[in-house]
Amino acid sequence: MSRLPTAELHLHIEGTLEPELIFELARRNAIVLPYRDVEDLRKQYEFTDLQSFLDLYYANMAVLRTEQDFADMTSAYLARAHAAGVRHAEIFLDPQAHLVRGVPLETCINGVAAALRDSEARNGMSTSLIAAFLRDRPAEEALGVLEQLIAMDAPIIGIGLDSAEVGHPPSKFTAVFARAHAAGLKCVAHAGEEGEPGYIWEALDLLGVARIDHGIRALEDEVLVQRLVAEQIPLTVCPLSNVRLRSVDTLADHPLPRMLARGLNVSVHSDDPSYFGGYLDDNFAQLTGTFGLGTEQLAQLAANSVRSAFLGAERSSTLLDEIDQWRDSQPAD
Ligand code: HPA
Ligand code: ZN
Numbered sequence: 001m002s003r004l005p006t007a008e009l010h011l012h013i014e015g016t017l018e019p020e021l022i023f024e025l026a027r028r029n030a031i032v033l034p035y036r037d038v039e040d041l042r043k044q045y046e047f048t049d050l051q052s053f054l055d056l057y058y059a060n061m062a063v064l065r066t067e068q069d070f071a072d073m074t075s076a077y078l079a080r081a082h083a084a085g086v087r088h089a090e091i092f093l094d095p096q097a098h099l100v101r102g103v104p105l106e107t108c109i110n111g112v113a114a115a116l117r118d119s120e121a122r123n124g125m126s127t128s129l130i131a132a133f134l135r136d137r138p139a140e141e142a143l144g145v146l147e148q149l150i151a152m153d154a155p156i157i158g159i160g161l162d163s164a165e166v167g168h169p170p171s172k173f174t175a176v177f178a179r180a181h182a183a184g185l186k187c188v189a190h191a192g193e194e195g196e197p198g199y200i201w202e203a204l205d206l207l208g209v210a211r212i213d214h215g216i217r218a219l220e221d222e223v224l225v226q227r228l229v230a231e232q233i234p235l236t237v238c239p240l241s242n243v244r245l246r247s248v249d250t251l252a253d254h255p256l257p258r259m260l261a262r263g264l265n266v267s268v269h270s271d272d273p274s275y276f277g278g279y280l281d282d283n284f285a286q287l288t289g290t291f292g293l294g295t296e297q298l299a300q301l302a303a304n305s306v307r308s309a310f311l312g313a314e315r316s317s318t319l320l321d322e323i324d325q326w327r328d329s330q331p332a333d
Contacts, residue, residue, distance in 0.1 A: 002085075002326060002329060003083075003084065003085025003281060004085050004281075004284060004298055004299075004302050004323075004326055005085055005087045005302060005319060005322040005323055005326055006085055006086055006087065006267075006268075006280055006284075006301075006302045006305050006306075007086070007087065007088040007089070007090070007267070007302075007305040007306045007308070007309040007311075007319065008081060008086045008088070008089040008090070008091075008269055008270065008280055008305075009090050009211065009234070009236045009267060009269055009305060009308060009309055010092075010213050010214075010236035010237075010238055010269035010270070010271055011077075011081075011089060011090075011091055011092060011269060011270055011271065011273070012057075012092045012093075012094065012132070012162070012271065012272050013073060013074055013077060013091050013092065013093050013112060014057065014060075014061055014064070014073075014093070014094055014097065014272075015057060015271060015272025015273065015274060015275055015276075016073065016076065016077040016080070016272070016273055016274050017060055017061075017063075017064075017073055017274055018076065018274045019038040019041045019042055019274070020038055021072070021073065021076055022041065022060055022063050023037070023038055023041075025063035025064065025065075025069050025072070025073075026062075026063045028069070029063060029065045029066075029069070031062055031063055031065075033063075044056055045244075045275055047244055047245055047246065047275075048246060049194070049245060049246055050164060050165065050193065050194050050245050051164055053244070053245055053272070053275060054163060054164060056275070057272065057275065058097055061097055061098065061101065062101065064098065064103065064108070065103065065107075066107065066111070067107050067110050067111035067114065068111065069111065070107065070108050070110075070111025070112050070115075071111045071112070071114045071115040072115075073112075073115075074091075074111070074112045074114075074115035074116060075115045077091075078115065078116075078119050078122075078123070078125060078127070079123075080273075080279055081125065081279065081280065082123040082125055083281070084279045084280045084281035084282075085280065085281060086125060086280055087124070087125060087126070087319050087322065088125065088126045088127070088306070088309055088311060088315070088319060089119075089125060089126075089127045089128075090127070090128050090129075090130055090157070090309060090310060091112070091116070091127060091128070091129055091130065092130050092131075092132040092160055092162065093108060093109070093112055093129060093130070093131055093132065094132050094134060094162065094163075095108060095109070095131055095145055095149070096133065096134045096137055096141065096142070096145060097134065099145065105145070105148055105149070105152065105154075106152070109129075109149075109152075109154050109155070109156075112129060113129065113155045116128075116129065116155075126311070126315060128156075128157040128310065129154075129155060129156045129157065130156060130157060130158045130159060130160050130186070130188065131145075131146075131149055131154070131156045131158075131159050131160070132159065132160035132161060132162045133145070133146075133159060133160070133161050133162075133173065133176060134162065134163040135161050135162065135163050135164065135165065135168035135170075135172065135173065135190075136163045136164040136167075136168050137163075139172050139173050139175065139176055142173060142176045143175060143176050143179060146159065146176055146179055146180060146183075147179075150183050156185065157185065157186050157310055158180070158185045158186030158187055158188060158310065159176070159177070159180045159185055159186075159187055159188075160187075160188045160189060160190070160213065161173055161188075161189035161190055161191075161203075161207070162190045162213070165190060165191070165193055165194050165195040165199065166194050166195050169195070169198070169199055169202055170189055170191060170199055170202035170203040170206055170207050171202050171206050173189075173207060174206045174207065177189075177206075177207040177208060177209070181208060186210055186310050187207060187208060187209045187210060188209050188210060188211040188212070188213055188236075189203040189207055189209045189212065189213065190212075190213040190214055191203040191209075191212050191213070191214065191215060192212065192214055192215045192216060192217035192218050193213070193214035193215075193216065193217070193242075193245075193247060194217075194245075194247060195217070196217065196220075197217050197218055197220050197221035197224050200212055200215055200217070200218055200221075200224060200228075201221075201224060204227075204233065210233075210234070210310075211233070211234040211235070211236055211308060212228075212233060212234070212235050212236070213235075213236045214235070214236070214237065214238065214242075215228075215235035215236075215237070216235075216237060216242060216247060216248075216254075216255050216259075218235065218259075218264070219255050219258060219259065219262075225262055225264065228264055228265070229262060229263045229264055229265075232265045233265060234265050234266075234267065234304070234307075234308030235259070235264055235265060235266045235267075236266075236267055236269050236308070237256055237259065237266050237267065237268055237269065238268070238269050238270060238271035238276075238283070239251060239254050239256055239268060239283055239286070239287055240270065240271075240273075240276045240277050240278050240282065240283050240286065241270070241271035241272065241276045242254060243276075244275070244276040244277060245276075251286055251287070251290045252290050252291075254290075256268070256287065256291070257291055260297070260300075260301075265304055265307075265308065266301070266304060267301055267302075267304040267305035267308055268280070268283050268284060268287065268301050268305070269283070269305075270282075270283055284298065284301075295327055295330040296327070299323050299324075299326065299327040302323045302326075303320055303323050306319045306320055306323065307320075
């Protein structure tokens with residue numbers, strides 16, 4: 001079966017660091033890891049909640065020191081995403097996670113951007129970069145980093161908001177997002193992953209975001225669901241992430257089918273694929289196995305991802321045509 005063509009809209013590039021690459025970069029940079037080997041590191045990938053994952057995610061970033069390290073991580077992701085059927089990727093980078101370790105903004109931005117630059121020529125995948133701010137750090141720090149990004153004319157299309165959600169509502173970042181809007185940047189935010197539905201309201205009304213990342217807790221608030229449906233606000237849902245971070249008990253308990261049935265504009269993404277047991281193709285394969293999604297539903301999810309992307313009309317229409325062709329090439333359900 002040919003791969004379902006999709007747009008990846010919720011992907012943290014640092015969450016694509018595979019254990020093998022972590023060890024390779026550690027060797028290159030003479031960093032001693034607190035794990036014996038790749039197997040020993042993999043054994044740490046048992047999470048109880050978002051914070052337990054974030055602790056390891058940030059710790060493993062210690063191996064990223066040079067532009068080449070950031071470029072190698074990004075190239076490895078692009079190759080894997082291409083194999084998964086990704087045709088367009090909007091990629092999150094966490095600049096503050098590197099700045100606090102003494103890695104300059106230019107190093108991480110230029111390294112990732114260098115790898116993205118030849119993605120279209122190499123394998124026909126369009127890409128763009130989104131700088132995500134860490135909500136468990138001060139808003140003043142985020143604003144300072146945003147000003148630096150704007151001053152250096154960084155190759156970003158927008159900003160996002162991630163990291164530990166509970167206790168760090170979107171309202172804390174109103175000024176940061178106002179500045180981003182004024183600079184003509186697109187705005188998205190994680191909300192309703194572990195945080196209450198009120199965080200989704202705030203992201204929409206106070207931050208003016210065009211998409212909600214995760215948003216699975218929206219179903220707890222009927223008025224919110226009605227608004228999300230009426231305005232067709234994109235929710236970038238990451239099923240394997242939600243299972244591994246224990247937001248849901250098992251994939252069979254995942255709200256995705258209910259969200260689709262309610263008419264929400266959901267699409268499927270991989271979040272931090274090296275930590276959560278799978279890339280976009282793995283997410284689709286497991287969803288198909290668990291819920292028996294058919295050709296029409298898969299094509300619908302893929303089309304939602306393309307329509308929710310920050311793409312021009314021409315590229316968007318090319319990718320929607322590819323999805324139609326994929327649908328027509330599938331055996332009848
Ligand atoms: N949630 C919040 N912040 C993150 C995540 C996530 O799943 N991955 C990387 N940063
Ligand atoms: Zn995420």
